[in-house]
Amino acid sequence: MSPASEIWSLPVRDPDDDSLRLECGVFGVYGAAQAAGLTALGLHALQHRGQEACGIASFDGHRFHTERHMGRVGEAFGDADLAQRLPGGAAIGHTRYSTAGGSFIRNVQPMFADLESGGIALAHNGNLTNFLTLRQHLVAEGAIFQSTSDSEVILHLVARSRKGRMTDRFIDALSMIEGGYALVALTNKKLIGVRDPLGIRPLVLGKLDNTYVLASETCALDMIGARFIRDIEHGEMVVIDHNGVESLRPFPAARARPCIFEYVYFARPDSVVNGRSVYEVRKRMGRRLAQESAPPCDVVVPVPDSGVPAALGYAQETGVPYEMGIMRNHYVGRTFIQPTQGARELGVRMKLSPNRAVLAGKRVMLIDDSIVRGTNSLRVVRMVREAGAKEVHLRSGSPPIMWPDFYGIDMPERQQLLAANKSLEEMAKMLEVDSLGFLSVDGLYWAMESEPRDPAAPQFTDHYFTGDYPTRLLDREIAEGRNAADERQLTFLVDA
Secondary structure (H helix, E strand, O other): OOHHHHHOOOOOOOOOOOOOEEOEEEEEEEOOOOHHHHHHHHHHHOHHHOOOEEEEEEEOOOOEEEEEEEOOHHHHHOOOOHHHHOOOOEEEEEEEOOOOOOOOHHHOOOEEEEEOOEEEEEEEEEEEOOHHHHHHHHHHOOOOOOOOOHHHHHHHHHHHOOOOOHHHHHHHHHOOOOEEEEEEEEEOOOEEEEEOOOOOOOOEEEEEOOEEEEEOOHHHHHHHOOEEEEEOOOOOEEEEEOOEEEEEOOOOOOOOOOEOHHHHHHOOOOOEEOOEEHHHHHHHHHHHHHHHOOOOOOEEEEOOOOOHHHHHHHHHHHOOOEOOOEEEOOOOOOOOOOOOHHHHHHHHHHHEEEOHHHHOOOEEEEEEOOOOOOHHHHHHHHHHHHOOOOEEEEEEOOOOOOOOOOOOEEOOOHHHOHHHHOOHHHHHHHHOOOEEEEOOHHHHHHHOOOOOOOOOOOOOEOHHHHOOOOOOOHHHHHHOOOOOOOHHHHHHHHOO
């Protein structure tokens, strides 16, 4: 396998599985008696953001300790001797799916580098859109990479900076990268948290007694009993040490554009993201769905689990009974590619089962969070019909997904996105439903309790629905021959 092809090698997935995946979740603790234990608990709460692999790095005042594993947090860090294996009062952790970089143990984070000025461990949520460009220039300058992850690029940039203090070297590296990201880094003396200039990926600050905590979502703070202090702001870098929290602004001022898909699907319903309750936003999505399109039906049924809040909102708005017409088995482990269509269908039934008493003879309104390629939706629709439903209607709690993502969401290319290639009527026919509807973009902004979308200055990152990407996509543009490498941003690699 060539280096280029290995960089883009992704975990093997069922080709008919159209569920979305976010790259990862991050967590950091400074000033705790058993920092690694708190980090493991925080990662448990963030397991939904990545179930492929996990890792923790701790610092005991003298040396760093790291562990990285394939698999889930409980399997890797659920044993009683964690404090002995990962001692220290400061730690960072990571749970991941892979988007940039393949499914290999060497790509699992946190990543660690021993520099002349001291060690640094790094955990990263998101994607760098100029990763390949930077990597190619670093390799040309003699850098040796141990992984195919875009996160390692950041460590190389830190190592090559000629600034004196580690914080300044980190800022040097940040000036070179583009995309959507939230970073936590641990040095010999400090815990650092950074959110990209537009705030695409989330990061929050909390406190437990005298311990400061950084996490992708507030649900991780709740897990350890920490108090939410505030969101890290877009373009902000916080430096935490024994003196407290210092806030820095290493980027030029920009207008925030947080990822709206955090509310549609990725964040846990009990989290508060950028001041908004995810659960309440999803319920409002369901309410607005009902206002926009509500054919006669007898029962509202969520596609579990992410469709539940929107289905509740839809039922409350219409007055139609809400019922659990589909049951999810939460005890099914990881599923693998099945060799035949029949075996694949059986794999779906292992996870989802119809509740015939609710569905038989009914006009069923199915509510899901989103529709990507449509393969999962078709299986669910067929399952409901086989259970005796008289009619099956399907509504999506998000607008049609028309464009791929490059900021940390594992999403198919445009030619594989159902709504990008078929009309509403064609989609309804393919999905074998009596009617099909999507939340409008205006409806989504209404659910966010935001002003209507401003085409000239959108309030959120919403390119998957609109094609309006918030940053340039340098690697993509170069690959498609639409842009030459921007040498200006790479000057300190060769001439500082």
